[in-house]
Amino acid sequence: MSEEQKNFSRGRGFSLSRGLIFAVLCGYLVWVVYPVFWVAYSSLKPDAEIFRDAFALPSVDALMWENYARAWREARFGDYFFNSVLVTGVSVAAIVLLGAMAAYALSRFYHPLGKFTYWLFLAGLMIPVQLSIVPLFFELRALGLLDSRLGLILVYTANGLPFAIFILAGFFRALPASLYEAAVVDGCSEAGAFWRVMLPLARPGLVTVGIFQFIGIWKEYFFAFMFTSGGGEGAARTLPLGLANLSLTAQYRSEYGSLFAGVIVVTIPILILYLLMQKQLVKGITAGALKG
Incomplete structure (x- = not known):
């Protein structure tokens, strides 16, 4: 040939x-x-x-737009939507902020217990959430935080920190040490170098962590069901519980139109977030792969 x-x-x-x-x-x-x-x-x-x-x-x-009105009004989706926005927004902000600070300290500075602390955080990724339900329930009950938004925020923040530290530590390790040294020479304090120089450079990692945590918390059902089911009508319940409430308000009849409307209400914020942040998400994942 x-x-x-x-x-x-x-x-x-x-x-x-x-x-x-x-x-x-x-x-x-x-x-x-x-x-x-x-x-x-x-x-x-x-x-x-x-x-x-x-x-x-x-x-x-x-077109049955009444399905959306019925889900929003009769199933109390308005209350659940507010709870989800508040709990998810505060939890994601806390996870990104605290995770960035912890990851920066553990990856950029030497301490005799630094590596042990880092692996202790990562151990949280290997513990099934079902094993933590009983101690968390009694802890929240002792603190008076059952059936409260603050209780859910604390649980979600603690549950999301290991993932955030794991992702962001790799980003901070890959940043050139010369940038930090230049900031210090120019008169920045340790905190100033972190907030003004190092944190903006880790933006792809911050966006990646924020998106993944938003999606996970927004659709989370297990913790919300276990820690808010005993409260008042819609006191701190989130949208995934609102979908289950649709069956109760329909007295277990098969009102699939309203159920599908509820699913769309839950899904739309995730789609909007992805459409707005897809470029940053791809950059963050690509940067993490290259730096790993």
């Missing part, structure tokens, strides 16, 4: 490989996106139409 034929065969094989990969990725895209799209348009259909033809698009002249 001539050299030209060999090059042609290689090029054709490469094109076939690219075409196959593109087809697989398109199939995966449909596999992931279509269920979300199906839930979205099913939330605008009456239950009878969902059962009669589950995959048909809703009639334009008969």
Whole structure:
């Protein structure tokens, strides 16, 4: 076979490989996106139409916007939405801030107990959350923080710190020490060098941690159910519990239109956050891979 034929065969094989990969990725895209799209348009259909033809698009002249109103009003989604925004926002801010400070101190400065403390934090990643439920329950009850937003914030912050420290420590280790030294020579204190120089340079890591923690806390059900189910009506409950409450308000009838509407209400903030921050997320993951 001539050299030209060999090059042609290689090029054709490469094109076939690219075409196959593109087809697989398109199939995966449909596999992931279509269920979300199906839930979205099913939330605008009456239950009878969902059962009669589950995959048909809703009639334009008969869109059931009442499903969203029923979920928001009767299932108290307004209260749950406020609780989720407050708990998630404060928890993510605390995790990013405290995780950055701890990761910076543990990765940039030597201390006899520094490595032990770092591995102690990482041990939290290996402990199943189910094992911590009983001691956490009694601890929160002793502090009077059961059925409270503050109790959930403390639990989520403690649960998210090991991941944040693990990710951010790698970013801070990869930053050149000369930048820190230059800041100190220019008159910055230790705190000034951290806040003005080192922390802004770790922005990709901060964004990555913030997004992952936001998604995890926003959709978290287990802790919220265990620590807020005994409170008053919607006292500190979050949106995942609101979805379960839809079945209670419907007296366990199959009101799938309202249930799908509730799912969309829970999903929209995550989609908005991802669309706004996808570039920073990709940069953070790529930077972490290269620096690791």
